[in-house]
Amino acid sequence: MKQLLAILLLFTTVFSFAQEEDKAQFLALKKANNFVYQGNNLLDEDAVAAEMEYRKALSERPNLAVGSYNLGTSYIKQGNFDEAIYRLEAAAKSATSKAEKHKAYHNIGNVLMQAKKCQEAVDAYKNALRNNPSDDETRYNLAVAKDCAEQQKDQNQDENQDNKDENKDKKDQQENDENKENQDNQDNQDQEGDNQDDKKDEGDQDNKEGEDKEDEGKPEEDKKDKGDGGDEEREQPKPQPQPGQLSPQQIKNLLEAMNNQEQKVQEKMNAEKQKGVIIQSDKDW
Template identity: 60%
Template sequence: MKQLLSIISIFFITISFAQEKQDKERLLALKNANNYVYEGNNLVSEDDYVSGEMAYRKAISENPNSVEGNFNLGNAYYQKGSLMEALYRHQEAANSSVSKEEKHKAFHNIGNILMQNKKCSEAVEAYKNALRNNPTDDETRYNLALAKECAKQEQENKDQNEDDKNNDENKEDQDQKDENKKDKDNEGDQQEDEKEDGDEKEKEGDDQEDDQGKPNDDKDDKGKEGDKKDEDKKPPKPQEGRMSPQQIKNLLEAMNNQEQKVQEKMNAEKQKGVPVKTDKDW
């Protein structure tokens, strides 16, 4: 029994020494981390960002959850213009923070970095998180108002770009439709021209066939001309209901002879003194 108690006592004493050692090492790491943070702050204040960055990294190496190390390293990156590295370090600081004040500072700086990157909507959320941890900070509230206005303009620009894109797509579709219609019209005109060319060729073929028949027609015409000459030599045949020229000539001669006889008779009567009756032209 005494032996068992001795073993248990030794066990607890060993655990106690191990815990004490770990606590000493942890305290030493925190002390070293704080020292490196202090050193980094002094270097950055002298614009020696390269050495300051190395000091902050040593602080984080001693204590990976060092809020001061990540926060100050993020500020150093921000001042150098390395915004992506600064954003990452402030996010680490926000995740490692245990107090509201630390979280407020981390989220406030995250909002500033996002505003620099023209990510206004995300900056609005960051400033809101900062105000949740410290609602009395007027600077954060002012930055939130700016971020909201920026996000509004960002959304309007996005909507305008969407409208322009849709208009461009609609215009391209309309242009394509017009182009297709034009192609169809040109195709129809081409088919019509080809049809007209075919009709003209067909007509030319008919004309050529007619030309090939012309020699026979000429012969027939020559024969007709010969027949006409023969008919001219023959005396004209009187047509029914009409007098021939010879009959008219004979009739005129008979009328002249008759008139001459009447005139001779009248002259003979005048010589005898016998009055002559004439028809009056009344």
């Protein structure tokens, strides 16, 4: 008997708890619907205020499809398309009837068309028609979205082709510039080589002229010795007897030869100094 009473008491408690829970859910649904009603009254005049009421409704019943649907509508009026799509997708997911799903997907397609996302709008209208195949307005919007998607596809292909052509032109121009630069570098190297050869020839010619000028002040026997090229195997000339004292004319000739030699050396040193100077160009600030 006691066991039976305990079982009856348990069932009574569970039933009472279920009643309380159902009552709480009912009250929450009632409050949520009231917030939705208030939001609907504000929607045409103040979309932001209506948004706040719809948010209150969802705080009471997060899965309330009408709350998400109307909140998405308020975002459409505010021009916030991304948030509108998010809320309408939530409404489609929470919807319990095909009619509700059809409305949600239809409006998603409309928002996507305003955002110029034509191919995504095509998919949304198709989902709407799956839930209500007889809706002519959705079918018309689907045809418009398909045409828009084709135009965007062609436009994207043209832009991609233009980008390819532009990139190809840039690549060709870059290759031409590189080839021209390489050719200029090669020409500069060739010119530098020619200049070095010319400088070498000029140096040899200067040395030869210097030697010729040095020979002008030397006695004939010195010239003859230098002309022989220092060939040790060649028979040396026999020394001529010299007088014990130089004549005034010989002393004069020797002094002139020494002066000429010193002048040539000084000129050569000055030429080398001038040749090694590097002129720096002014830099602009």
